[in-house]
Amino acid sequence: MSVKAFELLPVLERDLLIGDKTWMTIDCIECCGKNLYVGTNDCFIYHFLLEEKISISGRILFTPIKQLHMYLGIKKAVNELKAASALNRLLVLCDNTVTLLHMINLEPVPSGAKIKGVTAFSVNENPVTGDPFCVEVCTISLKRKTVQIYAVHEDRVQLMKEVSTPEQPVAIAVDGYFLCLAMSTQYIILCYNTGVSQNLFPFNSEEKQPIVKRIGREEFLLAGPGALGMFVTAAGISQRAPVHWSENVFGAAVCFPYVVALDEEFVTVHSMLDQQQKQTIPFRGGHILQDFEGKLILATSKEIHMLVPLPLERQIQDLLASRRVEEALVLAKGARRNIPKDKFQGMYRRILQQAGFIQFGQLQFLEAKELFRSGQLDVRELMSLYPLLLPSTSTFIRSHPSLHEYADLNQLMQGDQEKITKCKRFLMSYLNEIRSTEVANGYKEEIDTALLKLYAEANHDSLLDLLVSENSCLLVDAVPWLEKCKKYFALGLLYHYNGQNEAALQLWVKIVDGQLQDATRSDLFEYIVDFLSFCSNHELVWKYTDWVLQRSEEVGIQIFTRRPIDENQTTCMNPDDIVNYLHKYKKAIVVYLEHLVFERNIQKEKFHTHLAILYLDKVLDLQSQEGNISEELTSARCTLKNLLQHSNLYRVHLLLGRVKETNLFMECAVLHGKLEEHEKALEILVHRLKDFQAAEDYCLWNSKDKDPSHRQKLFHMLLTLYLHPDVSSDELIMAGVDLLNNHAVQFDAVQVLQLVPEEWSLQLLSPFLTKAMRGSFHAKYTAELSSNLARSENLFFKYTKVKSREGSIKLSDKKVCRVCCSYFTEPVFVRYPDGSLVHIHCATKSHKLPATKQNYASLKNQS
Numbered sequence: 001m002s003v004k005a006f007e008l009l010p011v012l013e014r015d016l017l018i019g020d021k022t023w024m025t026i027d028c029i030e031c032c033g034k035n036l037y038v039g040t041n042d043c044f045i046y047h048f049l050l051e052e053k054i055s056i057s058g059r060i061l062f063t064p065i066k067q068l069h070m071y072l073g074i075k076k077a078v079n080e081l082k083a084a085s086a087l088n089r090l091l092v093l094c095d096n097t098v099t100l101l102h103m104i105n106l107e108p109v110p111s112g113a114k115i116k117g118v119t120a121f122s123v124n125e126n127p128v129t130g131d132p133f134c135v136e137v138c139t140i141s142l143k144r145k146t147v148q149i150y151a152v153h154e155d156r157v158q159l160m161k162e163v164s165t166p167e168q169p170v171a172i173a174v175d176g177y178f179l180c181l182a183m184s185t186q187y188i189i190l191c192y193n194t195g196v197s198q199n200l201f202p203f204n205s206e207e208k209q210p211i212v213k214r215i216g217r218e219e220f221l222l223a224g225p226g227a228l229g230m231f232v233t234a235a236g237i238s239q240r241a242p243v244h245w246s247e248n249v250f251g252a253a254v255c256f257p258y259v260v261a262l263d264e265e266f267v268t269v270h271s272m273l274d275q276q277q278k279q280t281i282p283f284r285g286g287h288i289l290q291d292f293e294g295k296l297i298l299a300t301s302k303e304i305h306m307l308v309p310l311p312l313e314r315q316i317q318d319l320l321a322s323r324r325v326e327e328a329l330v331l332a333k334g335a336r337r338n339i340p341k342d343k344f345q346g347m348y349r350r351i352l353q354q355a356g357f358i359q360f361g362q363l364q365f366l367e368a369k370e371l372f373r374s375g376q377l378d379v380r381e382l383m384s385l386y387p388l389l390l391p392s393t394s395t396f397i398r399s400h401p402s403l404h405e406y407a408d409l410n411q412l413m414q415g416d417q418e419k420i421t422k423c424k425r426f427l428m429s430y431l432n433e434i435r436s437t438e439v440a441n442g443y444k445e446e447i448d449t450a451l452l453k454l455y456a457e458a459n460h461d462s463l464l465d466l467l468v469s470e471n472s473c474l475l476v477d478a479v480p481w482l483e484k485c486k487k488y489f490a491l492g493l494l495y496h497y498n499g500q501n502e503a504a505l506q507l508w509v510k511i512v513d514g515q516l517q518d519a520t521r522s523d524l525f526e527y528i529v530d531f532l533s534f535c536s537n538h539e540l541v542w543k544y545t546d547w548v549l550q551r552s553e554e555v556g557i558q559i560f561t562r563r564p565i566d567e568n569q570t571t572c573m574n575p576d577d578i579v580n581y582l583h584k585y586k587k588a589i590v591v592y593l594e595h596l597v598f599e600r601n602i603q604k605e606k607f608h609t610h611l612a613i614l615y616l617d618k619v620l621d622l623q624s625q626e627g628n629i630s631e632e633l634t635s636a637r638c639t640l641k642n643l644l645q646h647s648n649l650y651r652v653h654l655l656l657g658r659v660k661e662t663n664l665f666m667e668c669a670v671l672h673g674k675l676e677e678h679e680k681a682l683e684i685l686v687h688r689l690k691d692f693q694a695a696e697d698y699c700l701w702n703s704k705d706k707d708p709s710h711r712q713k714l715f716h717m718l719l720t721l722y723l724h725p726d727v728s729s730d731e732l733i734m735a736g737v738d739l740l741n742n743h744a745v746q747f748d749a750v751q752v753l754q755l756v757p758e759e760w761s762l763q764l765l766s767p768f769l770t771k772a773m774r775g776s777f778h779a780k781y782t783a784e785l786s787s788n789l790a791r792s793e794n795l796f797f798k799y800t801k802v803k804s805r806e807g808s809i810k811l812s813d814k815k816v817c818r819v820c821c822s823y824f825t826e827p828v829f830v831r832y833p834d835g836s837l838v839h840i841h842c843a844t845k846s847h848k849l850p851a852t853k854q855n856y857a858s859l860k861n862q863s
Contacts, residue, residue: 012304025301031292032083039078070106178234182210243270251289257334357404467493533562538572553587608649615640744771
C-alpha cells in the first residue's frame with residue numbers, strides 16, 4: 001500500500017550543467033555538506049554549492065551555484081568521486097587511476113600522489129587505523145584478483161594491506177576489517193585482517209549489475225537472486241527480512257527505515273520494517289542513485305534530482321488518516337532510532353492514542369483497549385465522546401491538536417443504536433479494568449461516576465457491586481441520573497455509602513410501600529430489616545421499628561435479635577426497654593424473649609417467667625378453641641414443657657397457681673418437680689395421666705447432673721407408687737415389672753426384694769435379678785481392685801521412706817542452709833531427697849509442697 005515517503009525535487013537542471021554540450025553526460029556525483037561534485041564522460045569535474053531554501057508554500061527549493069570546473073586532460077570519463085572532508089581532498093577515479101584533488105580549487109596535490117590500476121574503490125566509513133588525518137580506501141585491482149587497502153593522507157598514499165580473492169571482484173563495500181565483494185559469480189564477505197572469507201549466495205555479473213552497499217555498522221545491502229534486496233551482516237547472516245524489488249534494479253540506497261531502488265523507469269521505496277513497497281515514483285533515464293549523509297541523489301545522464309524524505313511524523317499521520325493503523329505503528333516503532341528519546345516517547349504515546357481511537361471507531365475494541373493502555377491515554381478523552389458522561393463539575397478539555405475527528409459517539413456511529421450500545425459496553429469493561437490501576441490516579445471521581453451512569457442506563461448487575469464497594473461517585477451527578485433511570489434501590493446504596501442512612505431508608509420504604517417502582521430486589525423488606533439490625537444509629541432504628549413490625553412481626557423482630565453481640569447495651573437498646581416496647585406485638589415479643597433466653601442465655605428471672613407465661617397463654621388460648629387437638633397445640637405444649645424442664649429461673653409458684661386451674665397435668669407435674677415435690681408430680685403422671693413412660697422420663701430428667709442416689713430415690717418412689725396396695729392394679733403391676741427390668745441399675749436390689757409381693761415368680765423378675773447380680777459383682781470387683789491398688793501405693797511409699805533413712809546424716813556448725821546460706825545453730829533440720837539440708841523455718845516459708853526431687857529443683861532456682 002502506498003505512502004508518500006519521499007518527494008522528488010530538481011537540483012541541477014540540464015541547462016545549467018550541459019547547456020549546448022549535447023555530447024556530455026553525467027557519469028558520477030558526490031555530495032559533501034553543501035558541496036556538489038559532478039563527473040562527466042568528457043573528463044570534466046564540476047563543483048557547485050547547493051543552497052537550500054523553504055518557499056512560501058513550504059516546499060524545499062535547491063539553488064545550485066557553480067564554483068568552478070576542472071578538466072583532467074586525459075579524455076576519459078570520470079568514473080567515481082569521493083570527498084574526504086577531513087583531509088579537504090577529493091578522490092577521483094579516472095582512467096583506472098585514483099587521483100587526489102583539492103576540494104575547493106580542484107587542483108591536484110603537489111606530491112602527485114596516485115593509486116594506479118584501480119577499477120573501483122570504496123572509503124572505509126568505520127576505519128581501523130584510528131588516525132583522524134587519514135582516510136582508509138579499499139581498491140579493486142585492474143588485472144590481478146586482489147584488493148588493496150590504502151591509507152590516504154593529504155599528500156601521500158600508503159599501501160597497508162593486499163588481499164587475494166578467488167575471483168576478480170566487480171564491486172566493493174567496506175566496514176572495519178570486513179570487505180563485501182561482488183565477484184563474477186557470487187557475493188562473499190572477506191576479513192582482510194585474518195584473510196578468512198565466507199561465500200554468501202551466487203550472482204551472475206554478466207546478466208545484471210551487482211549492488212553492494214554499506215548501510216550500517218557491519219551490515220550490507222546486496223542485490224540477491226529472485227529480485228530480492230538482501231541484508232547481510234559481517235558474520236554472513238541476515239538479521240532482517242529481504243525486500244522484494246523489480247528484476248531490473250541496478251541502483252539502491254538506504255534512508256532508514258526505507259530502501260530505495262532504481263530501475264529504468266521507476267524509483268521504488270520499500271520499508272525495512274514490514275518489507276512492503278510503500279511508494280513508486282516514475283523516473284525515466286535514471287542511472288545513478290547514491291546516498292550522501294542522509295541525502296538521496298538521483299541522476300539521469302543530463303540532470304540531477306534529490307529525493308527528500310518527508311518527516312516521519314507526517315508519514316505516520318498520513319497513514320493514520322488512511323486508517324492504516326498497523327503500518328503507522330510499525331513505522332513509528334522504526335522511527336525510534338531517528339528521533340531523540342524524549343521527543344520520541346511523547347510522539348509515540350500520541351500515535352498509540354490516535355491509533356486506539358481509529359480502532360475504536362471501527363469497533364475493534366480489544367485492539368483499541370491495548371493501544372489506549374500502551375499510550376497511557378487520559379481516559380477522559382474517551383469518556384468525552386459519550387454525551388453527559390463526564391461529571392458536570394469536570395474541567396476537562398480535549399487535547400489540542402485533537403486525537404480524533406469525532407464530535408461525539410452519535411456522530412461517530414451515525415446514530416446506529418446497536419453500535420452505540422457496543423461502544424458503551426466496551427467503555428464499561430475498560431473503565432472497570434483501569435479503575436483500580438495507576439491509570440485512574442487523579443480521575444477516580446470521573447471514572448466511578450461514569451461507570452455508575454453506564455451501569456444504570458444498561459440495567460447492569462455491576463451497579464450494585466460498584467455502590468457497595470469503595471467508590472468515588474459524585475452525588476451531584478449520580479442522584480439525578482439514578483432517579484432518571486428509576487434505580488431507587490441503588491440510589492439508597494449511594495446515600496448509605498455517603499453516610500446518609502436516613503435518606504437511604506426513606507427511599508427503600510417508599511419502594512416497599514409501592515410509592516416508587518423499582519424491582520431490583522424482591523426481598524427489599526428483608527434487606528431493610530437486615531440493614532436496621534446492623535445500624536449503629538439507634539434513633540434511626542427506633543424510628544422505623546413500628547413500620548417494620550407492622551408489616552411482619554416474625555421478620556421485623558430481627559432488627560433486635562440480629563444485632564451485633566458486642567454492641568454496647570446502651571439505654572437506647574437494652575433488653576428491658578425492648579421488651580416493654582414489644583408488648584403490643586405478641587409474636588415479636590415471644591421471638592425476642594426466646595432470643596434472650598435461649599440464644600443469649602441471659603440469666604434473668606423476669607425474662608424466663610415472662611416467656612413461660614406467654615407460652616402458657618398461647619396453650620390456654622388454643623385449648624379454649626372447642627375440640628382443638630391440632631398439631632399447633634401439641635407443638636405449643638411441647639415448647640412450654642421444654643422451657644419448664646430446662647429453666648430454673650422462672651417463678652414456679654406463679655405458674656403453678658395458674659396451671660392448677662387447668663387440665664395441663666403434664667406441665668403441673670413438671671412444676672411440682674421444680675419444687676422438689678416429686679411424689680405429687682409422679683402421682684399426677686401415674687394416676688392422673690397413666691403415662692408410665694412420662695413418669696420414667698421424669699425420673700431421668702429430674703435427676704440429670706445430680707448425685708446417683710437422687711436418681712435411685714426417684715425410681716424407688718415411682719416403684720412404690722406402682723406397687724402401693726391401696727391402688728394396685730394389673731396395669732400398675734406390669735408397669736412396675738417393666739420399670740425394674742428396664743432400669744435395674746437404678747435400684748437397690750435389697751430394697752426391691754423387700755418391696756415386691758411374695759407371690760411374684762422368679763421368672764417375672766429374672767431380667768432385673770440378672771442385671772442386679774451383674775451390678776453387684778461389678779461393684780465388688782471394682783472395690784477389691786481399688787483396695788489392692790491403694791495397698792500397692794502404700795507399700796511403695798513405705799519403701800521410699802525406708803530408703804531415705806539409709807545412711808547417716810552429719811550436721812556440724814560448718815554446714816549451711818541451702819535456702820538462706822546461714823549456719824545451723826541447733827540440730828533441727830529438713831533433709832531433701834538429694835541430701836541437701838535446710839532450716840525448718842526456711843523450708844516452711846519457701847517450700848510448702850512435699851519434698852520431692854522435682855520440686856526441689858524449683859526450690860534451688862528460687863534460692
